[in-house]
Amino acid sequence: MLKKELNIFTFSDLLLHFPNRHIDKTKVSAIAEISPATEYIQVAGKLLQMTISGEKRSRRLTAILKDNTGILELTWFQGISWVQKSLTEGMQYLVFGRTGFFNGKPQIVHPEIEPYVPAKADGKQFLEPVYPTTEKLKVKSLNGRQIGKLTYTLLAQLKAEDIPENLPQYLVEKLRLMGRYEAYRNIHFPASPVLYERALQRLKFEELFIAQVRLNLVRLQRHNSSRGVVFEKVGDYFNTFYSKYLPFQLTGAQKRVLKEIRTDTGRGRQMNRLLQGDVGSGKTIVALLSMLLAADNGYQSCLMAPTEILAQQHYNGLSELLKEMPVEIALLTGSTKAAQRKKILKGLQEDTIHFVVGTHAVIEDTVQFKNLGLVIVDEQHRFGVAQRARLWEKAVIPPHVLVMTATPIPRTLAMTAYGDLDYSIMDELPPGRQPVTTVHRYETARANVMDFVKTEITKGRQAYFIYPLIEESEKLSYEDLMQGYEQVKSFFPDPPYRISMVHGRQPAEQKETNMQRFVTGDTQLMVSTTVIEVGVNVPNASVMVIESAEKFGLSQLHQLRGRVGRGSEKSFCILLTSVKASKDARERIKIMCATNDGFKIAEKDLELRGPGDIEGTRQSGALNFRIASIVNDKELLEKAKTEAEQLCSEDPELDMAKNLQLKIHLQSQGRKNAWSKIS
Structure with missing residues (x-):
C-alpha cells in the first residue's frame, strides 16, 4: 500500500517522506473553543453513541466525543467496520483533525484518533509529526500518525554512519549547518521548534546546493568538451554598421550581452546561450550584431523563427537595417x-549569402551551408529539441547557438530549470519606447471601451480585439470568437471600418493574408485568438482590448500586451472581465495594471502558479524538490548557487579530499539505494 499510494519503496523513501506539520501533543483544546475560524484542533474526551446509518455506498459511522465543555461529532464514511471494531464506547480518546460545521454543530470527518494518555508535564514541549497520507491508507489504519510510528521505529535503529554527511565539512562549519544525521532526526521528531527550524534549513540548503552542483558540473563539462568555431576579431562589417547605421544608442543591457557573446564565441568552445529579454528590449539588434561578428570571421548565420509572418518581419527589419551594407x-x-529557393540554396552552398532568415524550412536536408557559424533561434520553446539539433548538423564543427525568448523567466526558475545553460538577461528598454497604459474595465463598460477605440482609429491608429482559447473545446473557442466578431462588427460597421479576423481553424494561407492586411494597414481592426501572441509587429497599433481577461495567465497577458506600444505613439491595453471574476483573476489583473516589467510579472506568476505550471519551462529534475521551494526559499537558493559555483570552479572534478564525501554522494545517486526494500 505504501508503494502504491505514496511511492515509499525503501527505508530511505520513508525517511524522505517528511511531515507537513507538527502538533504539540501536550496541547489539548476544549471542544467549546471550536469556532468557524478553527482549521485543525486536538481535543480529548469520552467516546459515546457510535451509530451506523445508511446503506451500501451511503453508509456512515457517527460518534460523539464529550468533554467538560461540550460535544463534538465524529464521522467516518470509509473503513467503517475497522473503525467500529477498534473503538470502545465509554473510553477516553485523543482526537485530531480538520474541523467543520454540520447543521450548526462542530464536526470532524475521518479524525485521527487514539486512546488518550495524558502527556508528562515535565516542562518539555512534545512536537509530534503529522505526515501526508491518503484516504485508502487511512482505511488500512495507516494515517499520518501511524506513518510517524513507523518512522520513529526506523530512526531508533539508525546510527550516524547510516546517514553519512554528504556536504563538505568546511561548508557545514562555514554556514553553521546542522549535521545531516541530526537534521533527519529533528525534521521528523524535533525536541523544540528551534531545532526543527535548523533541521529544515539544513535539508533545504542540501537539496538546493546539490542541484546547483549538478547543473554547474553539466555546464562545465559542456564547456570543456564541446568544440566551437572561433570568432577571433571584430572587423569591418560590425564596426561599419555600429558606427554608421546603428539606429539608436545601445542600452547598457545590450552592450553587456554583446560582450558575453563576444567572449563565448572567441574561446573555441560552442556557445549555448539563452537570451531572455522583455518585449521590446532590443533582442533583434543584438542578434544582428552577433551575425555581423560571424560575417567578420568568415562564417554564415541562420535565424530561425516559429512562424512565416515572424520570419518575414525579421527579414524585412534586418534588410532595412542592412540596406547600405x-x-x-x-x-x-x-x-x-x-526558382528563388534554388537560388538561395546555391548561395548558401557557395557562401555568397551571409545571413538566412527562415522557418522550419531551413532545417530541411536540401538546405546546406558552406560555412555555418551561428544559429539564432527565436522563441525557442516553439521548436522541438530534435528540430534545433538538425541545424547543428549542417556544419562540421557545431555552430554557436543563441536562443532568444521574449518570455521573461524568473531568476529563481532560470537558476534551476535553465541552470545548465549560460543565460543573458536584457532588462532595459531602448530610448523612445513608451510604456503601455493598462486599465481594467468590466464588461458593463463595453460601450465606453468601443467609443475609446473609435477615437484612436479616427487618429489613424489600429486596434486588436483578443479572445481566449478555450482549452477544453476548439468548437467553443470558435463560437466565442465568432460571437465577438459579430459584436465588434456591430460597433464598427463596414464601411467605413475594415476588420481582419484570425483563428486556428483558418487555412494557413488565409491566416497569413488576414494578418498581412492588418500589418500593411489595409484593415484597422484585428479580431483574433491568441495566435498573434508572438511576433506580429504593427507599430501603428495603439490599442489592445483583451476579452475575458480573467481567463488568461499573467505571462500570456503580458505577451499579448507587448503587441502594442511598438511605435512612438501612446498605447493602451484594456482588460475586460466579468464582474464575477475570481479572487486570483482579480489579483492577476491588478498586477498587470500596476507594472509593465515582464520580470516582475514573471516572478508574480511563479508565486501564484508555482514552477510546474509556467509555460515554456523545461521538464527538469532540478525542479523536483521534496522540501525546498524556489518561490519561498530564494535567499537559500542564492546562497546554494554561490557556494556551488565557487566549489565547482575550484574543483571541477571533485577530486580534492575535502569534497570526497560530496563526490561519493553524487555517484551513489545514480545507483539504487542499498537499503532494504519495504514489502
Whole structure:
C-alpha cells in the first residue's frame, strides 16, 4: 500500500517522506473553543453513541466525543467496520483533525484518533509529526500518525554512519549547518521548534546546493568538451554598421550581452546561450550584431523563427537595417517560390549569402551551408529539441547557438530549470519606447471601451480585439470568437471600418493574408485568438482590448500586451472581465495594471502558479524538490548557487579530499539505494 499510494519503496523513501506539520501533543483544546475560524484542533474526551446509518455506498459511522465543555461529532464514511471494531464506547480518546460545521454543530470527518494518555508535564514541549497520507491508507489504519510510528521505529535503529554527511565539512562549519544525521532526526521528531527550524534549513540548503552542483558540473563539462568555431576579431562589417547605421544608442543591457557573446564565441568552445529579454528590449539588434561578428570571421548565420509572418518581419527589419551594407540576406520559408529557393540554396552552398532568415524550412536536408557559424533561434520553446539539433548538423564543427525568448523567466526558475545553460538577461528598454497604459474595465463598460477605440482609429491608429482559447473545446473557442466578431462588427460597421479576423481553424494561407492586411494597414481592426501572441509587429497599433481577461495567465497577458506600444505613439491595453471574476483573476489583473516589467510579472506568476505550471519551462529534475521551494526559499537558493559555483570552479572534478564525501554522494545517486526494500 505504501508503494502504491505514496511511492515509499525503501527505508530511505520513508525517511524522505517528511511531515507537513507538527502538533504539540501536550496541547489539548476544549471542544467549546471550536469556532468557524478553527482549521485543525486536538481535543480529548469520552467516546459515546457510535451509530451506523445508511446503506451500501451511503453508509456512515457517527460518534460523539464529550468533554467538560461540550460535544463534538465524529464521522467516518470509509473503513467503517475497522473503525467500529477498534473503538470502545465509554473510553477516553485523543482526537485530531480538520474541523467543520454540520447543521450548526462542530464536526470532524475521518479524525485521527487514539486512546488518550495524558502527556508528562515535565516542562518539555512534545512536537509530534503529522505526515501526508491518503484516504485508502487511512482505511488500512495507516494515517499520518501511524506513518510517524513507523518512522520513529526506523530512526531508533539508525546510527550516524547510516546517514553519512554528504556536504563538505568546511561548508557545514562555514554556514553553521546542522549535521545531516541530526537534521533527519529533528525534521521528523524535533525536541523544540528551534531545532526543527535548523533541521529544515539544513535539508533545504542540501537539496538546493546539490542541484546547483549538478547543473554547474553539466555546464562545465559542456564547456570543456564541446568544440566551437572561433570568432577571433571584430572587423569591418560590425564596426561599419555600429558606427554608421546603428539606429539608436545601445542600452547598457545590450552592450553587456554583446560582450558575453563576444567572449563565448572567441574561446573555441560552442556557445549555448539563452537570451531572455522583455518585449521590446532590443533582442533583434543584438542578434544582428552577433551575425555581423560571424560575417567578420568568415562564417554564415541562420535565424530561425516559429512562424512565416515572424520570419518575414525579421527579414524585412534586418534588410532595412542592412540596406547600405555589402551583406547578402535571404528569406527561406515554406512559401518561397521554386526558382528563388534554388537560388538561395546555391548561395548558401557557395557562401555568397551571409545571413538566412527562415522557418522550419531551413532545417530541411536540401538546405546546406558552406560555412555555418551561428544559429539564432527565436522563441525557442516553439521548436522541438530534435528540430534545433538538425541545424547543428549542417556544419562540421557545431555552430554557436543563441536562443532568444521574449518570455521573461524568473531568476529563481532560470537558476534551476535553465541552470545548465549560460543565460543573458536584457532588462532595459531602448530610448523612445513608451510604456503601455493598462486599465481594467468590466464588461458593463463595453460601450465606453468601443467609443475609446473609435477615437484612436479616427487618429489613424489600429486596434486588436483578443479572445481566449478555450482549452477544453476548439468548437467553443470558435463560437466565442465568432460571437465577438459579430459584436465588434456591430460597433464598427463596414464601411467605413475594415476588420481582419484570425483563428486556428483558418487555412494557413488565409491566416497569413488576414494578418498581412492588418500589418500593411489595409484593415484597422484585428479580431483574433491568441495566435498573434508572438511576433506580429504593427507599430501603428495603439490599442489592445483583451476579452475575458480573467481567463488568461499573467505571462500570456503580458505577451499579448507587448503587441502594442511598438511605435512612438501612446498605447493602451484594456482588460475586460466579468464582474464575477475570481479572487486570483482579480489579483492577476491588478498586477498587470500596476507594472509593465515582464520580470516582475514573471516572478508574480511563479508565486501564484508555482514552477510546474509556467509555460515554456523545461521538464527538469532540478525542479523536483521534496522540501525546498524556489518561490519561498530564494535567499537559500542564492546562497546554494554561490557556494556551488565557487566549489565547482575550484574543483571541477571533485577530486580534492575535502569534497570526497560530496563526490561519493553524487555517484551513489545514480545507483539504487542499498537499503532494504519495504514489502
